[in-house]
Amino acid sequence: MVELVASGLKREAQVFEVASNLATIPEIVAGSVTSYAGGKFGQDPVRVGTAVRARGLTPNIHLTCVNQDRVSIQKTLRLMRALGMLNVFAITGDWPAGSNTTPVFDLESVQLVDLIATLRAEEQIPFHVSVAISPFKYTREDALYQYLKLEKKIAAGANMAITQVGWDSRKFAELKRYLDERGLDIPLMGNVYVLAQRAAERMATGSPPGCWAPPKLVSDIQKESTAPDKGKGARLERAANTVAVLKGLGYAGAYIGGTHQADDIRWIINRARELEPQWEECAAQVQYGDPDGFYLDSAPARKATRTFLPVVLDAAGKTMPMPWSKNPADTAGRRAMRSLFSWIDGTPPLRNAFERLEYWGKRAVFGCEECGNCVLGSMEYVCPQTCPKQMRNGPCGGTLHGRCEVVEQECIWVGVYQRAEAAARVPELKRFIPAPDRHLVGTSSWINFFLDRDSRPGHPKPLDASTAPEDPGRHLRKPERKPFVPKTERAPA
Ligand code: SF4
Structure with missing residues (x-):
C-alpha cells in the first residue's frame, strides 16, 4: 500500500x-x-x-x-x-x-x-x-x-x-x-x-x-x-x-x-x-x-508501588456505592443513593449547589472538567479531560518519550499505566470506555451515574445526535480551562 x-x-x-x-x-x-x-x-x-x-x-x-x-x-x-x-x-x-x-x-x-x-x-x-x-x-x-x-x-x-x-x-x-x-x-x-x-x-x-x-x-x-x-x-x-x-x-x-x-x-x-x-x-x-x-525482550521486571490517592479511593469505592466502585449490583445502598439523587435532581437549587460542590471538589483533586460522564474509576483516577484530545481508551500515537504531543506535560496515560501496574489491574485497562454523552457537559456525573444517564463502561449510550456535542468543540473550550497552547517547537530529543 x-x-x-x-x-x-x-x-x-x-x-x-x-x-x-x-x-x-x-x-x-x-x-x-x-x-x-x-x-x-x-x-x-x-x-x-x-x-x-x-x-x-x-x-x-x-x-x-x-x-x-x-x-x-x-x-x-x-x-x-x-x-x-x-x-x-x-x-x-x-x-x-x-x-x-x-x-x-x-x-x-x-x-x-x-x-x-x-x-x-x-x-x-x-x-x-x-x-x-x-x-x-x-x-x-x-x-x-x-x-x-x-x-x-x-x-x-x-x-x-x-x-x-x-x-x-x-x-x-x-x-x-x-x-x-x-x-x-x-x-x-x-x-x-x-x-x-x-x-x-x-x-x-x-x-x-x-x-x-x-x-x-x-x-x-x-x-x-x-x-x-x-x-x-x-x-x-x-x-x-x-x-x-x-x-x-x-x-x-x-x-x-x-x-x-x-x-x-x-x-x-x-x-x-x-x-x-x-x-x-x-x-x-x-x-x-x-x-x-x-524493549519487551530485555525489560527488567518492575515492582511498582501504590500511591496514596488510589488506595484511599479504592477503599471508599468498596464501602460506598460510588461510580468508581465497579459494583453493578442493585444493592440497598445503591437504591438509597438513587432515591437521594432523584430528589436532588428534582430540586433545582439543590441540584445546582450539588453540581458546584462535586465540580470544585473533583477539580481540585483530579482537574475535573465537568464532562458529566465520570470514568475516573476505569482510568485509575486520572481524568480523561486532562488529555488535550480527551482520549478515554489509551494514548494516541503522538507521544514522544512519554511526553504529550500537544502540551508540555507527561502523557496522562503514563500515570494510568503505572497506577494499574502497581494495583495489578493492567488487564482491566483493556475494558472499552464508550464516548461520553456530550449533552451532559456541565452536569453532575454522580447524579447522572445513579440515574443511569451517563455513558460509561458497561452502559454505553448511542452515538447519535442525542449524545453529540451541541456545539462541537465546546468540551475543549471550558471557560475555566487554560487554553491548550500547542507546542511550536520541540528541543531535539
Ligand atoms: S466528571 Fe468527567 S471531567 Fe470530571 S473527573 Fe470525572 S471524567 Fe473527569
Whole structure:
C-alpha cells in the first residue's frame, strides 16, 4: 500500500497522476489517502479517494476525529458506502497545527472503530477497518500502552493494523511477537518511509507527532546526502531492506510513504524481492532505535508501588456505592443513593449547589472538567479531560518519550499505566470506555451515574445526535480551562 498525501499544498491533479502510475504496479493493492497529515488541513480524502479509484487504484480513506463529531463521521461513512469505498483507516488524528484551528475530538480511535463496527453489523456495510499502532516507543508505559490499545482496537472490530513510521527491526519483530503470543491474528502492515534529509532532521525533534528519527539515523542520512545522488540510492536501499525484513517477519505487507514516485516504488519492491532470502542480514541494516530504550525482550521486571490517592479511593469505592466502585449490583445502598439523587435532581437549587460542590471538589483533586460522564474509576483516577484530545481508551500515537504531543506535560496515560501496574489491574485497562454523552457537559456525573444517564463502561449510550456535542468543540473550550497552547517547537530529543 502506498500513502498518498492529499496535502493542501499539493495540487490534486498531481495526486491523481501518481495514482494512475501506481495503478500500473501489480503489487500495489491500494493508495492510502491521508487526512490531516501532520495536523495540517489537506484535501478532502473522500473526494480524492473517488478520483484515485477512477484511476484504477483502490483507495484506503483516512478518517480522523480531528474536525468531525460522531454525527458528521457517520455521514462521511454513509457517503463512502454510497460511493463504494469501504476501506477506512480509523485514527484519532494529530492536533491541528496553527492556533486558529479549533478541533473537535468528539471521539477517539477506539471509539471510532467501535462506531464503524456497529454500522458494519447493524446496516450490513462491509467496511474494512485498518488502525494505527506505534511499536516505536522507547519508554516503558508508552510502549506497553500502545500494545494494549491495539488489543482494544482489535476487540472493537479492527481488521488490519498499520505501524507508525520507524526504522527499527527489533521493534517490528516485537510487535509481531506480541500479537502472535496472544493469538491475535490480525494482518500487519509495516510502515516503510523513504526518509530524506530534511524530513529526518524534522523527525529528530518528534515532528510530525509520533514520528521520531533517532540521532544515528539522522547522521547516517546526513552523510549519505553528500553523495552525488544526494542520498537517494541509500534511502531506497534502506526502504527495500525494510520491506524484506517485514516479509521475513511475517507481516502481511508494507505501507510505503515518503515518495510518490512510481519508479522508486517499483524499484523498492523488486529490490526487496532480491533481498528476501537474506532478510535477517537486512534486519541488521534497519536497526535504528534507542539502544537504552524500552524493549519487551530485555525489560527488567518492575515492582511498582501504590500511591496514596488510589488506595484511599479504592477503599471508599468498596464501602460506598460510588461510580468508581465497579459494583453493578442493585444493592440497598445503591437504591438509597438513587432515591437521594432523584430528589436532588428534582430540586433545582439543590441540584445546582450539588453540581458546584462535586465540580470544585473533583477539580481540585483530579482537574475535573465537568464532562458529566465520570470514568475516573476505569482510568485509575486520572481524568480523561486532562488529555488535550480527551482520549478515554489509551494514548494516541503522538507521544514522544512519554511526553504529550500537544502540551508540555507527561502523557496522562503514563500515570494510568503505572497506577494499574502497581494495583495489578493492567488487564482491566483493556475494558472499552464508550464516548461520553456530550449533552451532559456541565452536569453532575454522580447524579447522572445513579440515574443511569451517563455513558460509561458497561452502559454505553448511542452515538447519535442525542449524545453529540451541541456545539462541537465546546468540551475543549471550558471557560475555566487554560487554553491548550500547542507546542511550536520541540528541543531535539
Ligand atoms: S466528571 Fe468527567 S471531567 Fe470530571 S473527573 Fe470525572 S471524567 Fe473527569
